[in-house]
Amino acid sequence: MWRCSLWLFRLRVPSGLGVAASAVFLLASLVYGVVIGDHTEAVVGAFHDVRDAAANAAGLQITSFEISDERHVSRAEVLRTAGVTGTSSLLFFDVDAARASLKTNPWIADATLLKLYPDRLQIEIKERAAFALWQEAGRVSVVADDGTVLETYVSPQLGRLPLVVGVGAAARAREILTLLDTYPDLRDQVRASILIAERRWNLRLKNGLDIRLPENGIAQALTTLAALDKDKKLLSRDIVAVDLRLPDRVTVQLSDAAAAQRADALKKEKPAKKGGNA
Numbered sequence: 001m002w003r004c005s006l007w008l009f010r011l012r013v014p015s016g017l018g019v020a021a022s023a024v025f026l027l028a029s030l031v032y033g034v035v036i037g038d039h040t041e042a043v044v045g046a047f048h049d050v051r052d053a054a055a056n057a058a059g060l061q062i063t064s065f066e067i068s069d070e071r072h073v074s075r076a077e078v079l080r081t082a083g084v085t086g087t088s089s090l091l092f093f094d095v096d097a098a099r100a101s102l103k104t105n106p107w108i109a110d111a112t113l114l115k116l117y118p119d120r121l122q123i124e125i126k127e128r129a130a131f132a133l134w135q136e137a138g139r140v141s142v143v144a145d146d147g148t149v150l151e152t153y154v155s156p157q158l159g160r161l162p163l164v165v166g167v168g169a170a171a172r173a174r175e176i177l178t179l180l181d182t183y184p185d186l187r188d189q190v191r192a193s194i195l196i197a198e199r200r201w202n203l204r205l206k207n208g209l210d211i212r213l214p215e216n217g218i219a220q221a222l223t224t225l226a227a228l229d230k231d232k233k234l235l236s237r238d239i240v241a242v243d244l245r246l247p248d249r250v251t252v253q254l255s256d257a258a259a260a261q262r263a264d265a266l267k268k269e270k271p272a273k274k275g276g277n278a
Contacts, residue, residue, distance in 0.1 A: 060091040065121040072107045072127055072150075081105055082113070082123060090115050106150050132177060133163045134170040135192075147171035166195035176201050179218055183226050189235060200245075210241040217247060224250065 067078050082098040095113040102111040107127050114122040128144040133154060142150045142158055147170040162180075164173045172195060180187040194202045201218065203211035213221050221244040228234040228250065234242065243251040 058091075059118050060089050061119060062088045062090050062093065062121050063119040065123060068124045069127060070125065072130075073105060073125065077105070078102070078123060078125065082111075084121065090117060090119055090121060093121065106144075106148050109144075130158050130161060132170075132173045133158070133161045134173065135163060135165045136167060136169065141170075143170045143173060145174045147173065162190070163192040164195065165192050166198070168198040169193070169195040176218070179222060182219075183222055186222065186226050186229065205235065207235075209235060209239065212241065212243045212245055214245045214247070220247070 062084060065079070065084065067075055070078060081102050081104070083101060084093075084098075093115065095115065098113055099111045102108050102123075102125065108125050109128045110126040112124045114124075116122055128146075128148060128150060130142050130150060131145040132143055134141050134143045134149070139152065140154055140163075141152045142154055142161070144150055149170065162173075162177050164170065164176070173193075176193045180190060180193070189205045189207070190203050191206045192204045194204060196202055200215040201213045203213065205211065211225065225234070225242065225244060229236075234252075237252075238255050238257065239252050240255050241253040243253070
């Protein structure tokens, strides 16, 4: 028993262990308080500010920047979205995070950021182009050719874009509008391209006429329609619909007035009944 007590007495606590333990305890308490109090973002922000201030003092503050290809997205919006502020340092600026943030703007398809030390930042953005107007559930949006909704406000300069209508029509707008571009005389008469049940298209012309296109073989149907309009002025006649869904025939629906006139004409053409022999 005496030897065991002597051995324990000879154990020595390392110098500074108490101070280190106290520091760890205080740090843990600080971290716990920050997390529980939901102050993490503020603490991280303060750390970044101190870090940037040190780098800026060394001459690495972003003092000039170049932005190329800005049309629909303003210069101020590009800088704000990229996270460039008056105190940002070039040394600690995260170009990957800035690029990802810029791409959250639907107008921006891609972005390239380049640091030019000691104080210049070059930003090159590639914007999407407004391709069509998309109407769905009564709302009209501006969309790109890949179906991305660019904005829900239609400015006057974009109001002349071709209109597509229906669920799923935005993603398939390029399909029908590219085809119509090959038939300019027909395209200029189209008011809207309407996607039916997400399967096939109808064309609503400016004169109110409906063109019912097939699910497959749209190009051939448009070729047939263009030829009939050129040779017989089909689209200028008193009709309300042209059905091209069957590959071997074209069905035309007359207007009510035209249908009544045709019925009267057919009655007049019927021969009179012959009387019986006297």
